[in-house]
Amino acid sequence: MAVEAELKIPNATAKRIPLYYRYLRTLAESNVERIKSQEFSQLIQIPSATIRRDFSHFGELGRSGYGYDVSYLIEVFGHILNTQVKKPLAVVGAGDLGKALAKNNFRRNDNLQIEAIFDNNPEIIGTMVNGIEVQSVKDFSKVIKAKGITTAISTVPSKYSQDAVNHMVEAGITAILNFAPGRVTVPDNVKVQYIDLTTELQTLIYFDENFSSNHQFNFSNQ
Helix, strand or coil: CCCCCCCCCCHHHHHHHHHHHHHHHHHHHCCCCEECHHHHHHHHCCCHHHHHHHHHCCCCCEECCCEEEHHHHHHHHHHHCCCCCCEEEEEECCCHHHHHHHHHCCCCCCCEEEEEEEECCCCCCCCEECCEEEEEHHHHHHHHHHHCCCEEEECCCHHHHHHHHHHHHHHCCCEEEECCCCCCCCCCCCEEEECCHHHHHHHHHHHHHHCCCCCCCCCCCC
């Protein structure tokens, strides 16, 4: 692999890499062997200039007039995303959202796998979700250490989010996907990514009501 394992790239670019990788795999599944930045731009609704700039961080990935070799891009971005290594995940909060995530369990990503689900509700603890037993949050530290889990998904309501995150961090979690919109405080070595469905919907509705219905919008950070 020509791309170095450790690269310093802008955060906005890093956030787009999984999107590029997902669409490239879809292209490969459709037997598309090469694609130009303008064509890729139309597919993923990111400006072609942004795509070329992002790709330039990883060396000469394409050729002028030819475009990009899809299989090579998949190899490059798969290497960057470390997709060859299995990544066990934990879900904290076995409500409707937590159960939905566990049932889906990242079927399109072979390396991502929810292996543990936790809750503090005695009526839920011990039940099964997609073959995974819901365990007590009291056993969180023991279970994640045994399974080698360092990444967790929190579906805990906002008012309990900070306490839940504190518990995860104390147990050794270093990466958290948080579905509660309120910001939480974590040590510098812990990364938190937020998913706020209400904000995303409000943004979508704003553009829908204030701009032409024929226009497609790119909400990606540039």
